[in-house]
Amino acid sequence: MFEDLRDLYQEVIFDHNRNPRNFRVMDNANRQVEGFNPLCGDRLTLFLKIDDHVISDASFQGSGCAISTASVSLMTEIVKGKTEDEAEALFKQFHEMTTGKTEEINLEAIGKLAVLAGVREYPARVKCATLAWHTLDAALKNEAQSISTE
Amino acid sequence: MSTFPIEQIRADFPILGETIRNKPLVYLDNAASCQKPQAVIDSIVHTYSHEYANIHRGVHTLSVRATDKFEGAREKVRAFINAASTKEIIFVRGATEAINLVAQSYGKSQLKAGDEIVISAMEHHANIVPWQMLCQQIGAFLRVAPMNQQGELLFDEFEQLLNAKTKLVAITQMSNALGTINPVEQIIAAAHAKNIPVLLDGAQAIPHMAVDVQALDCDFYVFSGHKIYGPSGTGVLYGKQALLEAMPPYQGGGDMIRQVTFEKTEYAGLPHKFEAGTPAIAEIIGLGAAIDYVTAIGMDKIAAYEAELLDYATQQAEQIKSLNIIGQAAHKGGILSFTLDRIHPHDIGTMLDSLGIAIRAGHHCAMPVMDFYGVPATARASFAMYNTRQEIDVLMQGIKSLIEVFG
Ligand SMILES: Cc1ncc(COP(=O)(O)O)c(C=O)c1O
Numbered sequence: 001m002f003e004d005l006r007d008l009y010q011e012v013i014f015d016h017n018r019n020p021r022n023f024r025v026m027d028n029a030n031r032q033v034e035g036f037n038p039l040c041g042d043r044l045t046l047f048l049k050i051d052d053h054v055i056s057d058a059s060f061q062g063s064g065c066a067i068s069t070a071s072v073s074l075m076t077e078i079v080k081g082k083t084e085d086e087a088e089a090l091f092k093q094f095h096e097m098t099t100g101k102t103e104e105i106n107l108e109a110i111g112k113l114a115v116l117a118g119v120r121e122y123p124a125r126v127k128c129a130t131l132a133w134h135t136l137d138a139a140l141k142n143e144a145q146s147i148s149t150e
Numbered sequence: 151m152s153t154f155p156i157e158q159i160r161a162d163f164p165i166l167g168e169t170i171r172n173k174p175l176v177y178l179d180n181a182a183s184c185q186k187p188q189a190v191i192d193s194i195v196h197t198y199s200h201e202y203a204n205i206h207r208g209v210h211t212l213s214v215r216a217t218d219k220f221e222g223a224r225e226k227v228r229a230f231i232n233a234a235s236t237k238e239i240i241f242v243r244g245a246t247e248a249i250n251l252v253a254q255s256y257g258k259s260q261l262k263a264g265d266e267i268v269i270s271a272m273e274h275h276a277n278i279v280p281w282q283m284l285c286q287q288i289g290a291f292l293r294v295a296p297m298n299q300q301g302e303l304l305f306d307e308f309e310q311l312l313n314a315k316t317k318l319v320a321i322t323q324m325s326n327a328l329g330t331i332n333p334v335e336q337i338i339a340a341a342h343a344k345n346i347p348v349l350l351d352g353a354q355a356i357p358h359m360a361v362d363v364q365a366l367d368c369d370f371y372v373f374s375g376h377k378i379y380g381p382s383g384t385g386v387l388y389g390k391q392a393l394l395e396a397m398p399p400y401q402g403g404g405d406m407i408r409q410v411t412f413e414k415t416e417y418a419g420l421p422h423k424f425e426a427g428t429p430a431i432a433e434i435i436g437l438g439a440a441i442d443y444v445t446a447i448g449m450d451k452i453a454a455y456e457a458e459l460l461d462y463a464t465q466q467a468e469q470i471k472s473l474n475i476i477g478q479a480a481h482k483g484g485i486l487s488f489t490l491d492r493i494h495p496h497d498i499g500t501m502l503d504s505l506g507i508a509i510r511a512g513h514h515c516a517m518p519v520m521d522f523y524g525v526p527a528t529a530r531a532s533f534a535m536y537n538t539r540q541e542i543d544v545l546m547q548g549i550k551s552l553i554e555v556f557g
Contacts, residue, residue, distance in 0.1 A: 001551045004171055004504045009497075014557065040496050041513055041526030063526065065494035066556070125500060 007118035008125070009066065016070035021077050022059040029057075034146040035135030037127055042068050046076075046135045053084050065128050071116055072132035078111060084140050091133045098129050154455045159447070159536050162187040166536060173506030176541045181326050181354060181485055181532030182510055183376045186440070190380060193439035197432040204428055206405055220431055223438030224421070230441045231371065232362040233388055237420035240394070241429050244385035245353040246276040248372035249320070251387055251424065252349055253280040255397040256370075257318070263289030265317040268346075270308070270332070271297045271522060272325040275515040277351045281320060290317075297522070301328035301477040309340050316341075319348045323355035327516035327528070328477025329460075329485030331355070338367055347393065353377055357534065358456055358483045360449040363388050379534075380440035381433035387424070394420050401426040444535075452535045456484040459533050459542065466546045472553060476528050484533035487514075490549070493556050495527040501552040502529075507545055 002009070026047035035044050044062030048055055058076040063069070079087045093109055095101075100120040107114055119129045127149045138147045160166050165185045168175045177185060197219065203212035205220045224236045233239055242248045261267070267281050271294055278292075285292050293316070295308035303321075312319070319341045324331045334350055341348045347369035352361060356373040363371050370393070375384030389397075399406055399417055403426035408416040417423045444452065463486050467473050472491035490498060499511030510530045513520045520526060531545055 002501060002504055002555055005501065008500070009555075014555075018557065039512070041517070041520065042494075043526070063494075065496040067497070069494075122500065125496070128496065 008122060010115045010118070012074075012112065012115045013066055013070040016073040017066040020060075020069055020073040022073065023061065024059045025061055026057060026059045029059075031139040031142060033135050033139040033144065035062075035131050035138075035149075036146060037064075037068070037131050037149045039127065039150065040065070042128070042131060044068070044072055044132065044135060046072070046132070046139055048136075048139050050084065055079050055082055055084070055087060060132075064131070065125075067116070067119060067125055067128040068131050071129045072135075074112055074116070075132045075136060078113060079136065087136065088140060091137050094133050095130060098126055154451060155447070156455075156536070156538060159187075160538075162189065162443075163536055164188060164191070170506040170508070171504055176505075176507040176544050178531040178533065178537065178541070178545060179508045179510050180357075180534035180537075181377075181514075181530065183382065184357060184379045184534050185536070186381070187379055187443050189443050190436045190439045193436045194381065194432050197435050202432060205431055206422070216431060216435075219435045219438075220429075223434050223441075226438040226441045227386055230361075230445065231386075231388060232364050234364060235391060238388055238391050238394065240387040240389065240421045240424045241434055242385045242387050242424075243383055243430070244374040244376070245351060245372045246280075246374075246385075248370075248385055248387035249276055249349070249351065250280045251400045252320075252370050252372075252389070253284040255400045255424075256389075256393065257281075257284040257290075258288060259396075259398055261288055261290050261317045264315060265290045266293050266311075266313070266315045267291070268293045268295060268308070268311050268316055268319045268321075270295045270303055270321050272301060272303070272328055272330060272516065272519055273320075273322055274326050274351065274353065275517070276353070277320055277322060278518070291315075294518075295321075297330075300479050301325065301330045302479045302481075303330070303332050303337075305333065305336065305340075308337065312341060312344050312346060314344075316344065316346050319346055320351065321348070322351040322353075323361075324352075324358065324483045325477070325516075325519075326354045326485070326532075327514040327519045327530070328479065328487055329482040329532075330477060330479040331359075331481045331483050333481075334366060334368070342367065354483065354485075357444070357452075359453045369393055375433070375437040375440065378437075378440055379443060380437035381430070383430040384433045384437045391420065394424070397424075399423050399426065403427045447535070455535060456533055459537055459539070460484045460486070462539055463531065463533070463542045463545075466542060467549075470546070470549060470553070473549065476523055476525070485530060486532070487528045487530045489525055489528050490553060493553065495529040497556070498529040498549070498552065501555070502545070502548050505544070505548045507548055509545075 029047035031048040042064035049057040205217040349370035352373040357378040371388040376382040406426040495511035
C-alpha cells in the first residue's frame with residue numbers, strides 16, 4: 001500500500017524505530033546537548049564520552065518520529081570509536097546527502113546511513129533526519145547546552 | 151444527509167479533482183485552510199478582468215465600481231454575522247491581525263498596570279501571544295481558564311477568575327486543536343454580569359455554524375476569510391460601535407484620515423479609521439462571494455451535515471485500538487485530533503500523504519494544548535462541507551494500513 005514510500009521508510013528505519021540502539025542515559029558522559037525541532041516538538045538529548053579526541057561512547061534519550069529516531073540511533077552506532085574530526089567529516093557528508101547537495105553517495109564513508117538518503121525527496125522531513133547530527137555537531141564544538149533546528 | 155447537495159458542492163471546488171501522488175485528493179486539513187469554490191475564483195478573475203482599481207479615492211468609473219463591490223462585501227459580512235451596522239465591520243488580513251488590533255488599540259488605551267485578561271487553556275497562539283505582548287507593555291496579567299481531560303472548559307473555574315481587575319475575556323468559540331465548541335452564550339453572560347467585555351475568536355467556528363453577533367452580544371468577534379472558503383489575506387474584526395468609536399487607530403496612513411496637515415490629523419470615521427492603506431481589494435470582494443456561496447447552501451444545513459460526518463469519523467476511529475482521540479468534548483465541531491500508540495504524528499502525516507490524504511501533523515499553533523495532553527504533536531483530520539463518508543473510509547483504511555506497516 002505504501003510503495004511510494006519505500007525509499008523513505010526502509011526496513012532498517014522501522015527496525016531502529018522499534019528498537020533504538022544506545023537508548024539510555026549515560027552517567028559518565030562528558031558532553032550532553034539537547035536538540036529541539038520546534039516545528040514538530042521533537043526533543044532528544046545526546047550523551048557523548050570523549051577521551052583524547054575519540055568518541056568512546058554515545059547514547060541518547062528522547063522521542064521523535066521514525067526518521068529522527070532511526071537517524072539518532074544509527075548515528076550513535078556509527079560515531080562510536082571515531083575521532084572528533086572523523087565525526088565532523090561524517091556530519092558534513094550526511095548533511096550533503098540529505099539536503100541533496102551531492103548526487104553521488106560515498107557509500108564507503110556513509111555506510112548504513114545511506115538508508116536516510118530518501119528524505120531528500122521530502123523537504124518537510126529533512127530536519128527530522130538532521131536534528132541528531134546538528135546536536136552532535138554542537139556537542140563536538142562544546143559550545144551550547146541546547147540547539148534548535150529553526 | 152440525503153438532502154445535502156454534496157455532489158453539486160464537490161463539483162464546485164475544482165481542486166477536489168486533483169490527484170496527489172497518483173491518488174485522488176482527500177483533503178482533510180480544513181482547519182488550517184479551506185479550498186475555494188469556483189464562484190470565489192471567478193469573482194477574483196472578474197474583479198481583475200473588469201472592475202479593478204484602487205478604492206475610495208478615484209472619481210473615475212473603475213474606482214467607483216471597485217469601491218461599490220468592496221463596500222458591498224462589507225454589507226455581505228454584516229448581514230452574515232448580523233451586525234447592527236457596516237460601521238462595525240473592519241476588514242483586516244485575518245483573525246491574527248484582528249486580535250492584534252484589539253490588543254494594541256483597545257487594550258493599550260483601556261487597560262492599565264495590574265489589570266487582568268482572561269483566556270482559556272485551549273487557545274490558538276493567535277489568541278495568546280498578542281495578549282502576552284500587551285501585558286508586557288502595560289504591566290497587565292494574563293489569566294488562563296483551565297479545561298478538563300475531554301477538552302471542555304471548566305466553567306466554574308472560568309467564572310472564578312472574573313474579578314474587579316478583569317478587563318477583558320478573549321476566548322475561542324471553537325478550538326482548532328481539539329474541536330471543542332465553547333458555551334459562549336454562558337461565558338458572555340457571566341462576563342457581562344461583571345461588566346467585562348468579551349472577544350470571541352471565531353476563526354474555526356465561522357465556517358461551521360450560523361453566527362449572530364447581536365444575539366450572542368459579544369463585544370468583539372474575529373475571523374479569517376480563508377477558513378470560510380474565501381481568499382487568504384482577508385479577515386474581519388467585528389466590534390460594537392461604541393467600543394470602536396472610543397478606540398484609537400491601529401495603523402496610520404492613507405484611507406483612515408479625514409484631513410491631514412503637518413500639525414494635526416483628523417481621523418476618518420468608522421470603519422475606515424481602522425483600515426489604513428490599500429486593502430486586499432479583489433480578495434475581500436472574493437470573500438463576499440464566499441459568503442454568498444455558503445449562505446445559499448445554508449449554515450444550518452452545513453452544520454448538520456458536518457455533525458454527521460464527525461459522528462461517523464468518531465465511531466470509525468473508536469474501532470481502531472491503538473488510536474487515541476485527543477479532544478472528546480460533548481459539544482464538538484468537525485475536528486478529529488488523534489495520536490497512535492508508538493507512531494509519531496509526522497510519520498502518520500507522511501504515510502497518509504502518500505495515499506493522497508492531506509491531514510495536519512504538529513502542534514496546531516496550540517503548544518499549551520499539547521503540553522496539557524503530554525504529547526509533542528497530534529495528527530488532525532478536520533472536515534469541511536465538501537468531505538464525504540467515503541473519504542473518511544479512505545482515511546480510516548489508511549490509518550489501519552500504516553499501523554500494520556509500522557508493526
Ligand atoms: C482558533 C484560531 N484562532 C486564530 C487563528 C489564526 O488565523 P489566521 O492565521 O488566519 O490569522 C486560527 C488559525 O489557525 C485558529 O484556528
